């Protein structure tokens with residue numbers, strides 16, 4: 052599991068490490084990492100390092116110091132380095148002296164636009180952890196002139212370190228090199244960061260509990276229920292799916308199918324699409340209503356059930372059942388319209404809500420805003436539920452404040468029916484007894500991996516994502532096969 056720490060916690064950890072390290076040593080470690088990555092990008096994009104031209108955008112603090120020291124290291128590799136000082140009076144003195152000693156040039160922002168259009172690489176040392184808001188002044192004006200790949204120092208300047216929000220001019224990096232620990236921006240705004248490279252500066256022992264967590268493939272594989280020699284179809288959990296309608300049976304077919312493919316437990320379907328579900332998934336026991344469904348260990352409710360009285364009745368019945376519930380799509384809208392339906396839930400029964408941004412706003416009564424992590428944490432606490440907020444970066448918050456992030460490789464999941472597949476996966480894991488927070492996070496991981504495997508660079512339907520679930524699980528359990 053990868054940890055991610057907010058700037059507040061990093062500051063405290065860095066202060067402890069700084070106190071125990073010779074002056075300047077941390078910056079040297081950081082800057083050396085920047086220089087190595089810069090040389091790598093130069094070689095990748097131009098075929099050479101020696102003789103190439105690099106511009107440093109240098110702001111008022113230590114982020115600029117990192118860039119200047121990196122520039123001095125690049126000089127030793129025969130790179131022509133020019134620093135643009137955005138705040139000359141507050142430039143990192145030791146870094147500037149090092150760059151000058153090494154033969155680097157220094158220019159003012161007024162002369163920088165042409166340089167930025169012609170160099171082979173730009174190193175962004177404008178702002179790092181002390182960033183507040185979008186870029187201002189000369190930095191804001193120069194961003195539009197960048198014509199080369201950008202290596203961001205610590206984070207792309209102008210992007211909020213803790214929320215990933217962009218409210219004005221900001222850098223878009225090809226690669227971001229960060230130090231000691233990943234910051235929220237790296238997972239909340241991967242489009243702006245590009246590839247993120249983490250440099251070890253010895254911070255790990257000081258870090259403590261992370262603020263956000265990201266599941267690795269091995270974590271997902273370890274969490275996923277796998278039958279043992281003494282298991283049968285019941286011991287692995289029976290998933291109930293209350294979804295779809297006679298007019299719209301697709302949601303039922305997708306959610307039920309995902310539950311079928313997720314684990315080797317049994318799946319029951321309850322609803323008006325029973326015939327269609329039975330025809331597509333003969334292994335499913337399909338009945339017309341929740342009342343007739345028989346016992347299940349978890350319910351998936353919502354996709355395609357409608358937002359009227361009928362859907363409300365189904366949701367109430369499922370919440371009354373006293374087993375874990377994954378409530379998706381129409382179920383979220385029903386909870387927003389009829390909040391009293393939540394009273395049907397037995398206290399302490401796990402509930403997973405899976406809204407996208409629009410459903411989240413409907414449910415909570417306010418728009419998401421820039422701080423998605425704070426919003427999803429607050430909703431999880433308010434509803435005493437695991438809340439999975441869908442997006443390119445999916446967030447999963449538990450009522451106790453823990454947050455998981457899942458970063459999708461592409462945006463292929465933004466397609467009709469893909470949410471139905473996710474809810475089926477979560478339901479099957481809940482039925483298998485997986486902790487609801489981990490279940491939602493692991494399901495999100497498999498869901499996005501299935502999309503990558505199915506898409507391979509072209510659009511994919513929800514049915515395609517569904518069909519790729521076995522491949523995704525195989526890939527996680529036996530890494531390297533098949534490759535996306």
Ligand SMILES: NC(=O)C1=CN([C@@H]2O[C@H](COP(=O)(O)OP(=O)(O)OC[C@H]3O[C@@H](n4cnc5c(N)ncnc54)[C@H](OP(=O)(O)O)[C@@H]3O)[C@@H](O)[C@H]2O)[C@@H](O)CC1
Pocket residue numbers: 065066069077078079081110111112113114115117177178179180181182183184185186187190204205209230252
């Ligand atoms: N500590 C450590 O152990 C290590 C730290 N390291 C490095 O230090 C970095 C943190 O450095 P830092 O704290 O000196 O400030 P930094 O982020 O460079 O900002 C500089 C100034 O920019 C300004 N500013 C803010 N917002 C702005 C905006 N929107 N547009 C324009 N300007 C804006 C603001 O000044 P203001 O103008 O608001 O007075 C701020 O003071 C960290 O990211 C890493 O790279 C590494 O060397 C490893 C070891």
Ligand SMILES: [K+]
Pocket residue numbers: 114175176177178179203204205206207208
């Ligand atoms: K930066």
